[in-house]
Amino acid sequence: MKKTILASAIAAATFSGAALAQESSLPTVYGNIQYAIAHENVDGGNSSINHYDNGSTLGVLHDHEIAPGLTGFFKIEIDRLGADDINSANDPEGRFRIDEAYIGVKGESFGQLWVGTDDTIYELAVTEISEFYEVALLNQVVSYDTGEGDMVQYLSPNFGGLTIGAAVQVNGDDEFGKKSYPWQLAAMYEVDALELAFAVDSNDGGRAYNRFRTVPSENNENTYGLRASYNLDNLRLTGEFHTRKDVSDTFGVMGIYTLGKNQFALSYELTQYDDNFSDAQFADKDIDTVTLQALHNLSDHMYVYFEGYLGGGDDGVYGVANKSESSVASVGAVYYF
Template identity: 30%
Template sequence: MKKTLLVTAIAGALGASAAQAATVYNQDGTQLDIYGNLQTAYKSVNNAEGNSEDEIFDNGSTFGVKGQHVINPGLTGYFKAEWEFNADEAKGSDQQDGISRSDQVYMGLQGNFGDARVGSWDTLIDDWVQDPVTNNEFFDVTDSPVSGDDGVNTQNTDTDREGDKIQYMSPVFGGLQFAVGAQYKGDAEAENVDSDGNAAFFGGAKYTMGAFSVAGVYDSLDNYDGEITGDIYDTGPEAGEDFDAGDQYGITAEYTMEQLQVALKYERYESGDDDYLPDENRFGLGSRYGYGYGDVYAAYQYVDLSGGDAWEAVNDDDSRNEIVLGATYNISPAMYTFIEGAWYDREEDENDGIAVGAVYSF
């Protein structure tokens, strides 16, 4: 999922820190904050026919509330709830108005034992493996097809991976931290592709030593195994046959020193049926530098695709190179602008484009 984050704190001539959430209540160990952002941008992106399409659009405006209370000196309860809304459309338009849908919503307990939570939030492989390479304003390098992100926010249909989760994250022991969890889909849920309840396991570990860190994550994707409802290619699975979604895993090494951050990633999606979805290897390199008035950043990713005979019969490309470039400029501690460009090495230059925009955070 896209998250707008300014990696380097607003500094330099501004001499100020980034905008903070507003605390509306803080008494007797209980604290409540509100926060959010307005994001409006312009984009021009090529469609599948190679024609440029442009628009002014909302780039993920969010309103959030978070709170915590001290249960005892070693245990704190907390919650977080975010909602998205469209900042670019007039009231009464055909688009959804106001606060349209929830984003991250979860609650949990944290203390000396670590952190345990339940609800909806970004996947672990997103946070620990993908984001260090690109976590930009609009364009990113692509993720696996099960992640649903094609880099330009036009195929984010599988946000279902973020919900119905439980997770435990350990404290840091000598630089080492681990996380384990599961996404549970009960038999009463409409999005469950199976007739029975199922828990899909995910887990990972991260080690940090000074400015260097390395993280590895595995996701079983078991909730996407199920029965095919339609024929897929001439030699692919037929309607009524079972489909195995496969597995996803990755590893990222990251180095951060003062204003410079560099990350190197290997990510693999191992298909359970490569006549439907191909095996995918992604080798990524990303870097971000804070120049005092904002950030400049770049990312490169090589995508290697290897599908079965049926998949190859209807797909010409088995590999591609992806490049994303961008920069931000800080107007104030709460407001900044950005410009980004991306090249995805696809037929008809699909999804190549530029985007410019502004963000106001509170």
């Protein structure tokens, strides 16, 4: 699971430096249960069908007025609830993982400063396509390493459509054997229906500090990302580009059309791996994905969807010699509150 409608809505509210929530004496409890069935097939390889928990979560958030114009807030969210299997508590990978946990302050003239575990500035600014879909089994993974724990992040107020973001990950001497301070910078500009964004990740900390603890970092070359989006009535168009020296270049385009309670999305993503890439399966090869989504909102708290994925590229990219095709067909349902 990448991002649900609920998660995206919460993220949008959380990152709005201009909007101050009203003081509340009680915290807000929210959550969702997500189920999906997916059929995966690799040409010349394995074929499987699975029913699983697609990222059910439970969270709590709260804010209060510290002083006029200054609000304090916190959020904690757990995932890996394992809502599909009574035996999931015995899963050796563990359950009830902290997905987001942070505290911060925000104000209309100050912006927003928060500390803890959260999606990063780079992801917020320029990774819309890879974070959009529900099942996301074949979508391209953008090569950047920093985040999502031990983060100090800042988002400026909106200056005539321009918002600036900055982040640093504080990795001490006891953090996986290496002290480092990887950073991210981003600039986002909105004018009428047009959105433009640029972001950079220093990648100085390595993957051992964040999302892929068992996978070594490729290098500490910067990752640069660009995104342009345009909103036209019920249609949203987005294009992205990400590059990292000696690793890969990733391109993507996506269209999202909303019609009443229905949402339709279509995207194309392409990653071109450098010939110096460390994994021989992908070095000097291309891999691409076409994704289709049809989603229907049954009510204000429940939606169902279908997603289809068709992956292609050079021979061997899906682990089968002389073959270059993989496909996924999935259906799912989400109940959220």
